[in-house]
Amino acid sequence: MNTSFWKAGHAPTLFAAFLYFDLSFMVWYVLGPLGLQIAADLELSTQQRSLMVATPILAGAVLRFLLGILADRTSPKTAGLFGQVVVITALSVAWLHGIHSYEQALLLGLFLGFAGASFAVALPLASQWYPPQHQGKAMGIAGAGNSGTVLAALFAPGLAAVFGWNNVFGLALIPLVLTLLIFAGVAKNAPTRPAPKALADYLKALGDQDSWWFMFFYSVTFGGFLGLASALPGYFHDQYGFDAVKAGYYTAACVFAGSLMRPLGGALADRIGGIRALLVMYTVASLSIAVVGLNLSSATAALGLFVVAMLCLGAGNGSVFQLVPQRFHREIGVMTGLIGMAGGIGGFCLAAGLGAIKQSTGDYQLGLWLFASLGLLAWVGLLSVKSRWRTTWGSAAMTAARV
Numbered sequence: 349m350n351t352s353f354w355k356a357g358h359a360p361t362l363f364a365a366f367l368y369f370d371l372s373f374m375v376w377y378v379l380g381p382l383g384l385q386i387a388a389d390l391e392l393s394t395q396q397r398s399l400m401v402a403t404p405i406l407a408g409a410v411l412r413f414l415l416g417i418l419a420d421r422t423s424p425k426t427a428g429l430f431g432q433v434v435v436i437t438a439l440s441v442a443w444l445h446g447i448h449s450y451e452q453a454l455l456l457g458l459f460l461g462f463a464g465a466s467f468a469v470a471l472p473l474a475s476q477w478y479p480p481q482h483q484g485k486a487m488g489i490a491g492a493g494n495s496g497t498v499l500a501a502l503f504a505p506g507l508a509a510v511f512g513w514n515n516v517f518g519l520a521l522i523p524l525v526l527t528l529l530i531f532a533g534v535a536k537n538a539p540t541r542p543a544p545k546a547l548a549d550y551l552k553a554l555g556d557q558d559s560w561w562f563m564f565f566y567s568v569t570f571g572g573f574l575g576l577a578s579a580l581p582g583y584f585h586d587q588y589g590f591d592a593v594k595a596g597y598y599t600a601a602c603v604f605a606g607s608l609m610r611p612l613g614g615a616l617a618d619r620i621g622g623i624r625a626l627l628v629m630y631t632v633a634s635l636s637i638a639v640v641g642l643n644l645s646s647a648t649a650a651l652g653l654f655v656v657a658m659l660c661l662g663a664g665n666g667s668v669f670q671l672v673p674q675r676f677h678r679e680i681g682v683m684t685g686l687i688g689m690a691g692g693i694g695g696f697c698l699a700a701g702l703g704a705i706k707q708s709t710g711d712y713q714l715g716l717w718l719f720a721s722l723g724l725l726a727w728v729g730l731l732s733v734k735s736r737w738r739t740t741w742g743s744a745a746m747t748a749a750r751v
Contacts, residue, residue: 398703408464416685571694
């Protein structure tokens with residue numbers, strides 16, 4: 349077997365999976381950085397604003413499971429093409445007809461969930477091309493498409509200030525259509541794809557306790573990354589009085605850190621083992637968020653701690669998916685959908701919960717401390733399964749990868 353990563357799989361498909369995931373994440377997240385401007389025009393409360401930016405996350409979580417089934421029954425490429433067409437159609441309607449009410453904003457968020465469901469397509473599409481010892485890097489590179497959140501945070505508020513936030517939807521169609529053409533022409537399904545699973549196989553997967561552990565671990569890492577990314581524009585506005593553009597720049601710095609670390613987290617997990625990597629990441633992320641929860645007077649200090657936390661959460665995303673293919677190689681399509689769904693639900697709960705707590709208590713302290721506590725709980729859970737995992741499916745006799 350060729351041990352060179354770049355020769356072990358299919359690089360054009362890996363690139364296409366990353367590009368599709370990247371642009372999909374950009375539009376999935378776009379209501380987050382536009383939230384302040386949309387809320388001002390539609391006269392939304394803090395809780396309504398939070399629910400608006402969190403709706404695509406929840407929709408994406410549910411649709412990841414459904415799109416994962418479609419990818420398994422047809423092919424990852426077919427499911428990817430379908431999802432892209434739905435998102436492009438929804439954005440076109442929103443741009444041409446406009447968003448004039450809170451309910452219409454929520455409806456757009458539901459359709460943008462198809463962009464978030466790209467997770468259930470991009471990762472199996474890439475993973476199925478690569479052997480066990482390269483899963484961390486392959487899944488990390490494909491999963492680095494969550495860097496699309498950086499594009500939205502960095503450019504969407506500024507473009508909205510110049511052209512109006514509704515026209516941002518129209519501008520987003522340009523790269524989306526180009527990506528659809530590239531994906532259609534370049535991506536290829538792996539020749540040795542697993543056989544399609546019956547619906548009973550999905551229910552069977554939920555009967556395995558390891559699937560629940562992975563769903564919980566990912567709900568903290570990815571849910572934390574996406575939930576914070578969606579909430580941070582509002583946080584910097586509410587806590588430090590930033591305007592939408594400045595809040596977007598601060599948020600972009602945080603999400604860039606998390607996005608950058610996903611492939612590095614996968615590569616690190618390949619080298620030292622996913623369990624060891626995750627234990628460190630949960631510890632540092634939880635401590636950082638807990639300190640931010642002290643309501644720091646310095647926005648720069650809060651930014652620095654959020655960046656550290658996002659670095660760890662992003663790396664944790666890559667580390668979780670270094671482990672998943674080792675444990676569920678034949679069920680990777682099923683498990684990607686289930687674990688991705690759990691991650692999205694975690695992100696929705698964090699984004700919506702922070703807004704609800706801010707509305708009820710007047711600040712974000714309790715919400716941040718609750719999230720930090722979940723990180724510590726994940727640390728304890730990972731420690732409890734470490735020995736069993738390393739002596740069963742993660743043993744040297746079962747896999748060439750480090751667990």
